[in-house]
Amino acid sequence: MAEKVLMKGNEAIGEAAIHAGCQCFFGYPITPQTEVAAYMARKMPKIGRVFLQAESEVAAINMVYGAAGSGVRVMTSSSSPGISLKAEGISYIAGAELPCVIVNIVRGGPGLGSIQPAQSDYFQATKGGGHGDYRLVVFAPSSVQEMVDLIQDAFDVADIYRNPVMVMGDGMLGQMMEPVEFKERPKREIPSKDSWAATGLHGRKQHHVINSLYLQPEKLEEHNKKLSKKYAEIEKNEVRYETYNCEGEVDLVVAAYGTVSRIVKNAIKILEKEGIKVGLIRPITLWPFPKKAFEEVTGRTKHGFISVELSEGQMVEDVMLSVKGRKPVYFYGRSGGMVPTPAEIAGRIRAIVGGEK
Known part of the structure; x- marks a missing residue:
């Protein structure tokens, strides 16, 4: 059995992502989730992985887009107003069918609101905070241990369906301290990314282009039908309660x-x-x-x-x-x-x- 350690929720998020094989983290500080970025800033460079504090939330989510397009496991985190700034990029990522994990430690709103805990981003998370017909898988942990487990599961679900996954907790969960263990998880079959990732490898019959732009309406409708079919599969296979x-x-x-x-x-x-x-x-x-x-x-x-x-x-x-x-x-x-x-x-x-x- 893995040893239990006492960790703050935000720091446990970072450690869980590292255990899940997260190779890149791009973010920007905002209360009450700043400790996620601070933890990753300390840990990621020491193990040869990428941490970068972007100049803004908009920049951070577009860095996620690029890293996800290359096929690596990538994560960003923020809190309510920051997620709003990322919304356009999240829609692009969903449209391009790229896997990534997005953490939202929710604070009170609307507007700048407060730094106190809230659950008022439910509509934003579940009804599509950005433009277009797309869906995020949204996990809602109730304890720090469950946060750890779901962060690790989120990377698998993102890879299986080539879709962004959000892990949404309120400010209490990010700030509380509880004992956690980083357990061996059941292994899920993860599809190879070789068929779509833009890795720059030579010798392919066709180039891999990461894109969410379809100027012909017939092509865009076809793409939306494909996405809808995928979302139906997620509804069939991934409901948890x-x-x-x-x-x-x-x-x-x-x-x-x-x-x-x-x-x-x-x-x-x-x-x-x-x-x-x-x-x-x-x-x-x-x-x-x-x-x-x-x-x-x-x-x-x-x-x-x-x-x-x-x-x-x-x-x-x-x-x-x-x-x-x-x-x-x-x-x-x-x-x-x-x-x-x-x-x-x-x-x-x-x-x-x-x-x-």
Whole structure:
């Protein structure tokens, strides 16, 4: 068994990427994720890999584009406003079908907002923060250990589908310290990159050109159809979620992800002592969203569902779409960096079960 070490979330992200074979990191400092870049700045040159602090977030994501196009494993990290600046480049990367990992340690917004934790980038991450028909695979860890595991998985998923993968955690997860271990992971079959990577090798029958520009509408539509087919495969194969206390009949089911799901579990324990049974569905992939998990429990929840978020209500829309109007869907959220307590969440659930709207 691997030895456990106490690490801050942001630094664990960097170490996990190194373990996954990340060869290049390009980034720009922004709170609350700056320690990711600082860690990579210390570690990557010592092991013969590339760290570069770009002059801006726009430059960083275009450096990612170039490195990904050469076939190496590459990562960038940022926080909410920085991800907005990267949005055009992310769309180019998705359009060119290049694998990379993007980390977003979310802070409060909109605008410059605050440096406190939030989950208000859900729409940006799952609905396409840039232009065009494209999708990111989005992982949402709830602990530092899960962050480590998902960072490593993200590189594999990116390579398998030739698609950018985002790992999205809130500011709490980036700043908290927890024991982690860097375990041997099940090996997935990674397709060879020789058929597309622009490595400059001679002797090929045709040049490899990395591109997302299609001036003929027929060609662009064909490309979009190809991407849509790939996204359908991802939806089929890569959905991940956790269910907690959902066995049998329940009074209410909570939808929550990330660190909020940990707070919800404590609220569930409070209510359990009062004879109120509450379940939890925790999406681990925000896209593809675990629709079937909600469909399976819809017939067993007396009062429906509630989405609990660090936002003004974003994931709640996907919960509603999954439930398809068969049960009520409520919402409870805090924003601006405010974090709900277990007692607050329990109070809102108690009110719903008691008949208040």
